Amino acid sequence: MTPIIRFAGHSLLCALLCSWPSAAALAEAYIPARDNLVLDIVPARKSNPLDARIARLQGQLAAQPQVFARASELAQAHLERFRRDGDPRDLGQADALITPWLQTRPIAPLALLLRASIRQSNHQFDLALADLDTVMRASPGNTEALLMRASILQVQARYADARESCGGLVMQDAVIAGVCLANVLVVSGQPQQGVALLQRLAPQAPDSHGVSAWVWASLGEAASWRGNTQLAEQALRAGRKVSPDDAYLKTAWADYLLSQHRGAEVQKLLADDTRNDNLLLRLAMAEQQTRDDALAGHIADLNARFAAAAARGDRVHLREEAMFRLYLLKQPEAALKLAQANWQVQKETADARILLASARAARQPAAASPALQWFKQAGLPA
Structure with missing residues (x-):
């Protein structure tokens, strides 16, 4: 398996x-008038071994x-x-x-x-x-x-x-066990030891079952969190070489490029990934950096998608919606509420960062306390 x-x-x-309903359509469910009405055209997947296997x-x-x-x-x-x-x-x-x-x-x-x-x-x-x-x-x-x-x-x-x-x-599996432990070390007070272990294990990871891509992604993110941009870029590039289509690796690579103000590279990377909410968000953030005219349309699209998710009771994307509200809509109070709700569910580095950034932007320093405490215990810079 x-x-x-x-x-x-x-x-x-x-x-x-x-398909995603527009924000205006959320108040009332849309029922097609006939069974053969086309609601959306789903793009065909590129031919590849996994699709052929399915x-x-x-x-x-x-x-x-x-x-x-x-x-x-x-x-x-x-x-x-x-x-x-x-x-x-x-x-x-x-x-x-x-x-x-x-x-x-x-x-x-x-x-x-x-x-x-x-x-x-x-x-x-x-x-x-x-x-x-x-x-x-x-x-x-x-x-x-x-x-x-x-x-x-x-x-x-x-x-x-x-x-x-x-x-x-x-x-x-000693390699998988080591990577598993290294990931925990990185966020639980021993980030230097975790990064060192990932560096040692990355060349040993097998290419099968996505293990190699996982290790490189873990190393790239951990290095980025510690401010080692050279190692972060090397690791993420290695992961992308192993698994160029992996959505998680694309997200990690886009986040790294955005942190380095390399929005034009993100736009090139994600131009064909607009159906993926996480990647569309990063594309819009890149367009904000480059002042691209496509930004307004992508903001409207994201707004409709998050509204549709809320109407369904789907709260999986709380972190991403908080990022959307804070960075693209400039709504720090709304972003903070979302980040706080997200923090009740998951507590990763990205969750701490958006909670901290939202609290600071909303000028509510007390709300930043859980994130600041998490960074202190993790041994990572806030």
């Missing part, structure tokens, strides 16, 4: 949506719909593509494939593991942990369960528990 690594707090969307697996499942191995393999492939592209259709398809198998007794551990991954992507962290606990009772050394558990616990700032889960990986 493809490892589900590192991205607990960075999953991009949580529902199966192929097409092949769909055919195999159609021939054997009652075989769990067929459904689970296809669900795993959709989750792999979701992590690569950030396309919500894949997350919804994985959910639909697994749901029937959660009604069987006993439930297969793999079905629970896949549901945990979906719940993780939806920021339903406690529910995901409950699934993982069940999986580990049946399979105590399950690598994917231990790694996902460590990732979620790290996002929740439960660092001692996260280190314990990382330790459980040692017998399964």
Whole structure:
């Protein structure tokens, strides 16, 4: 199975949506007048091995719909593509494939593991942990369960528990265990040791299952947080070389370029990624840096998307909406409320940064206290 690594707090969307209603349409649901009305034109995916594998697996499942191995393999492939592209259709398809198998007794551990991954992507962290606990009772050394558990616990700032889960990986894969531990060290008071460990492990990481891209991304972000821009750029470029289409790596690379005021490079990088909310946000921020005329249209698009998410009760994108309100709309009070709500769910470096920046912009220093305390304990500069 493809490892589900590192991205607990960075999953991009949580529902199966192929089009976004305008802000004006949110007050009343739109019901098409006829079944064949075109609501949106979904761009075709580029031909690549993963897409070809999904097409092949769909055919195999159609021939054997009652075989769990067929459904689970296809669900795993959709989750792999979701992590690569950030396309919500894949997350919804994985959910639909697994749901029937959660009604069987006993439930297969793999079905629970896949549901945990979906719940993780939806920021339903406690529910995901409950699934993982069940999986580990049946399979105590399950690598994917231990790694996902460590990732979620790290996002929740439960660092001692996260280190314990990382330790459980040692017998399964020393490199993955080391990277898992290094990621925890970086945000729990030992960032220098964490970066050093990532530097040592990055060249050893296998290319398979996205492990190498994960390690380089981890190193690039950690180095950037510590202000080592040279190492950050080298690591992120190495990750992009291994996995150029990975949505998380694109986001990390765009964030780094934006921090260096290299907006024109971000525009070139993300020109074809406007369906992905996280990447569209970074594209708009780059257009703000370069004073591009396309900015107004992208702000309107993002505003409609966040309004639609709020109307659905989807609060996965609180961090990104806070960034949107603060940096693009210049609404620090609204941004602060979103950042505070986000902080109740996840506590990563980016979450602390937007909370701190919003509190300062809103001139509410007391609201910055949780972020400042987090940076102090993490050993990272605020």
